């Protein structure tokens with residue numbers, strides 16, 4: 001299936017608004033959305049639940065159902081507004097979900113996708129959302145039948161999901177977006193490992209930031225035992241780091257976050273600020289995009305995290321744009337009491353041959369926890 005074609009069909013069903021969070025399984029679909037010339041209004045939301053909220057509002061105002069695209073990891077974020085607001089037992093708000101299926105049983109995938117992949121269909125069953133599963137062999141006629149079926153549910157103010165297996169969408173026009181930053185993310189992460197004291201603990205966010213830190217730490221120190229990689233649970237790295245920081249007040253705790261992840265559960269910022277952990281250092285690596293899953297812009301490209309954190313009540317915040325800024329960080333890191341937030345602006349490059357953790361998630365958990373024994 002080509003993204004452009006599906007988007008036209010979705011539009012022909014009466015959908016006017018499409019919102020979501022990008023996903024690697026849906027990379028070609030997301031690229032197609034960025035270049036689509038039809039009449040759909042597109043929004044990248046901070047998290048998948050927010051897309052459901054937007055869909056509710058759009059329906060209330062227009063009477064047209066909205067479409068939500070997402071990775072299956074985001075199901076958790078949609079459960080509350082779907083079950084307690086959009087479901088037929090409450091307001092009955094129609095919406096069409098397009099869901100990238102990571103961790104499909106029988107297909108090798110990363111640990112964070114295995115369980116979520118196994119329960120994906122069951123979750124839609126439980127949520128009263130009928131669905132069809134598509135893959136690269138789904139014919140045009142079958143797609144047509146699925147969309148006709150979907151429309152019968154939407155017309156009754158119910159929801160419907162299309163669960164998309166890997167490889168379903170054919171590559172078409174690739175969407176390439178660049179920001180104006182010059183620092184390279186992996187080089188910045190390598191440098192941060194030099195700047196952060198060796199006896200500090202690092203909690204890193206979901207996606208390539210963790211993978212790059214893992215490789216950089218192994219290359220520099222031969223291990224990565226002081227790093228906890230938040231491989232799933234996108235957006236929660238800062239609260240994990242806060243949890244560690246409160247238990248280990250004599251240690252320096254550093255959260256290395258992404259801008260997309262920090263946006264996803266941004267309530268963590270005022271919460272952390274109000275708790276005022278002096279040993280907490282938050283570093284947001286801002287490339288204004290979801291680079292790990294295809295580099296779609298976050299939709300909040302102009303957000304200045306250093307100013308948001310300042311307004312939230314962090315003790316000190318700063319935006320770093322270049323090598324000079326990193327040099328100055330190297331000279332001052334740790335001299336200020338937390339909570340501190342450094343936002344580092346980076347470009348959108350990443351290595352094609354970037355690896356993935358070789359140990360199991362539990363081995364990494366145990367190696368991290370051993371530090372505290």
Ligand SMILES: Cc1ncc(C[n+]2csc(CCOP(=O)(O)OP(=O)(O)O)c2C)c(N)n1
Nearest residue numbers: 073074207234258259260261289290291292
């Ligand atoms: C709840 C949830 N939604 C979507 C994803 C898919 N996902 C993995 S990494 C990522 C992008 C992270 O973006 P950002 O934090 O800005 O870091 P970057 O990849 O740009 O370095 C996304 C959307 C996910 N893992 N979990």
